[in-house]
Amino acid sequence: KNEVEQSPQNLTAQEGEFITINCSYSVGISALHWLQQHPGGGIVSLFMLSSGKKKHGRLIATINIQEKHSSLHITASHPRDSAVYICAAGPMIYNQGGKLIFGQGTELSVKP
Amino acid sequence: DTEVTQTPKHLVMGMTNKKSLKCEQHMGHRAMYWYKQKAKKPPELMFVYSYEKLSINESVPSRFSPECPNSSLLNLHLHALQPEDSALYLCASSQAVGGYYGYTFGSGTRLTVV
Numbered sequence: 001k002n003e004v005e006q007s008p009q010n011l012t013a014q015e016g017e018f019i020t021i022n023c024s025y026s027v028g029i030s031a032l033h034w035l036q037q038h039p040g041g042g043i044v045s046l047f048m049l050s051s052g053k054k055k056h057g058r059l060i061a062t063i064n065i066q067e068k069h070s071s072l073h074i075t076a077s078h079p080r081d082s083a084v085y086i087c088a089a090g091p092m093i094y095n096q097g098g099k100l101i102f103g104q105g106t107e108l109s110v111k112p
Numbered sequence: 113d114t115e116v117t118q119t120p121k122h123l124v125m126g127m128t129n130k131k132s133l134k135c136e137q138h139m140g141h142r143a144m145y146w147y148k149q150k151a152k153k154p155p156e157l158m159f160v161y162s163y164e165k166l167s168i169n170e171s172v173p174s175r176f177s178p179e180c181p182n183s184s185l186l187n188l189h190l191h192a193l194q195p196e197d198s199a200l201y202l203c204a205s206s207q208a209v210g211g212y213y214g215y216t217f218g219s220g221t222r223l224t225v226v
Contacts, residue, residue: 029211030210030211030212031211031212033214033215035217040200040222041219041220042118042202042217042218042219042220043155043202043204043217043220044217045214045215045216045217048214050212086154088154089211090210090211090212091210091211092211099157099160099168100157100211100215102154102155103154104153104154105152105154
């Protein structure tokens with residue numbers, strides 16, 4: 001079992017739909033990162049969470065530390081949101097050297 | 113400047129060639145990372161530099177040789193690569209090592225070994 005699990009692995013939505021991507025982790029973390037990667041492209045950091053909820057535009061990320069679970073929500077989805085969304089756990093202790101533990105990614109396709 | 117800049121964006125090299133990938137940031141970050149990413153897979157950590165010193169080598173073959181000449185610059189020297197080394201190579205930086213800091217990623221170098 002992976003230390004960071006994402007679901008679903010693939011998601012197709014119609015433009016305008018509300019989208020949720022889930023992430024569960026089994027390791028101790030200091031922060032949980034949500035990343036976005038467009039096809040063939042580099043990675044963009046969307047959120048870094050250690051508690052509660054963050055919002056940026058149409059994107060909302062939440063985390064429940066007790067349940068070791070985080071969600072990424074996209075409101076009013078748009079075709080330009082089509083990308084791979086990756087959840088990554090940031091290590092709890094310094095001597096892990098900043099080694100992010102990545103989930104397998106969720107490939108999102110938003111159809112017009 | 114809030115970017116990590118990687119050059120070149122694309123590289124095709126033969127198995128006997130020597131080439132280098134370059135990564136630069138001017139955010140004052142003291143931790144820099146090299147990742148390798150194959151298609152449809154998450155990134156795999158290769159090397160971590162902290163304050164210009166190599167702190168993690170994830171058992172990477174010696175045909176990959178990292179170098180951190182100063183706090184803004186990270187190089188990855190490539191020699192005698194194999195076709196299976198073809199991948200997207202991503203550089204990232206953070207204020208320091210450890211999970212409390214956000215990461216900034218570059219746009220990557222797409223490497224093809226022929």
